[in-house]
Amino acid sequence: MDWSRFAHQMATMARDLLAQETMEATLERITASATELVDGCDAAVHRRGGPRRAEPLLPQARRVS
Numbered sequence: 001m002d003w004s005r006f007a008h009q010m011a012t013m014a015r016d017l018l019a020q021e022t023m024e025a026t027l028e029r030i031t032a033s034a035t036e037l038v039d040g041c042d043a044a045v046h047r048r049g050g051p052r053r054a055e056p057l058l059p060q061a062r063r064v065s
Contacts, residue, residue, distance in 0.1 A: 009037055 013033050020026040027046045034044035 013037070 013029075016033075017026055017029055020029055031044040031046050035041050
């Protein structure tokens with residue numbers, strides 16, 4: 001693994017996340033980043049809620065069939 005490249009990608013992602021203006025935008029960027037940065041990751045979702053409450057999943061922009 002190229003740790004220098006990985007560190008650069010994480011720094012870029014951190015700056016991108018800080019630039020988001022809403023929580024929803026931040027969550028969307030996190031799920032999109034998973035598919036961009038993790039080899040073999042074709043889809044990502046984020047679920048909000050607690051142990052007794054679950055809200056809808058926030059899928060990444062691309063849909064996988």
